[in-house]
Amino acid sequence: MLVGGGPSDTGLRTDAPPDTAVLIGRFQPLHRAHLALIRQALESTKMLVIVLGSARSARTVRNPLSDVERAGLIVEMLAGQGFDTGRVRLEAVPDFFYNLPLWVQAVRRAVGVERAVLHGFEKDASSFYLRLFPDWAFQPPGFQSKLNATAVREAMYSRDWQAVEQAVTPEVLAGLRTFADTPAFAELLADRQAIRALAQRGPVRSAGVLLVAGSHMLLKRRTERPGLGLWAIPEGPSAWEAARSVTRLLSRKLLESEEFRNRCLNAPGRTPGLDWQTEATLYTLPHRVPPSPGAAWVALSALQRTPETFFADHAQGITALLEDWPV
Known part of the structure; x- marks a missing residue:
């Protein structure tokens, strides 16, 4: 799904700062810290490419939303928060668990430019991907946040909508509440219970x-x-x-x-x-x-x-x- 124009075919001046920012994540779901990263990226570059990871995979408790659903929530959030959607492009990239170089190639193809500024949180081991693009400039967040998608998902599964509301925008909250009324959400709750039972038995x-x-x-x-x-x-x-x-x-x-x-x-x-x-x-x-x-x-x-x-x-x-x- 695309928002705005596609990758530019024109070359970039090597002595000029990159015109494209990149934000890679699963966004399961998109929360206010992600929103702040998007705002930061658009303040310093002309175009932002948001790479939706773990695309085209079956729903799991960790990845409850499809890439199409995540893209829809992001578009609604951007419009609702007054962003220029013409400056944002969404690209879905699947996982390559057993061939990381293929994943890197897929991300580069999706971004479509040689030089870019990569934005992201260096929070834990899951952020290793930020170091896989050494030729891209890295811009850490200019703010601090304790928000994390894991806590938001747990609040959603518990239907603690007050906690979810504090972490996400109204547009995302509305989308998550709609999703919680679907058969797919009920299936995830059943899987969540089964996983907990299996985990108690050990590896x-x-x-x-x-x-x-x-x-x-x-x-x-x-x-x-x-x-x-x-x-x-x-x-x-x-x-x-x-x-x-x-x-x-x-x-x-x-x-x-x-x-x-x-x-x-x-x-x-x-x-x-x-x-x-x-x-x-x-x-x-x-x-x-x-x-x-x-x-x-x-x-x-x-x-x-x-x-x-x-x-x-x-x-x-x-x-x-x-x-x-x-x-």
Whole structure:
């Protein structure tokens, strides 16, 4: 979604200050400290590019709003607060948990200029991305704020609208209250409860098997929360038994060849609220085999076409396995 014009095709003078400011974040949701950053950026540059991170992914308790919904809230906030929306452009960029250089490239393409001023809060380890653009000038905030989106989300889930109102603008508050009346919000509350119950049991360690034949992969829809109904790499003993059955039908040489790959899906934040790691193994088959109950052959194109239908980081993990990204 775009607000204002697209990236400029004209070159920038190397002796002139950058005309473009960049603000990268998930904005889940946008709060008043973000608003102050936007104001600061627009006071010193002609154009501001707001990069919406974690785009095109399934809703989670940590990322409850889609990039389209976040963009809508930002546009409403900008208009309501009297900003010149022609000076702001919104760009959505997905996560690349297992290939950070690809994420950096995606952000650079979205911004569309070589020189820029990067604005942001250096608050904790999650702010590491600010150092991934060394050729961009960095402008820290000229103010202090204790606001954080985590507290705002918790207040929203508790329907403590008085606390939310203190942290966000009226436009964002109205949007969040509308969202809280949707089935999607009810699903998040159910996931939140399930995550808390799982977290009490300690770290989750699972193993999954991904079978790929030609242009399709064998996946299974999740029957439990979190992520109920989302596509996932089949996990558990049944997945391994299915793989063993397939290899017996084909040949044991499959296990001894380079037709399989393995990697641990363990990116921080892949399952917000849980310490969940999945040891995933990919087997490439010469043809499809009958799927086990609850599983289905899904086109590989779904990884790019509908990544929001995949659980956690499974779309990215599958891509990493298929393309053999470095571990």
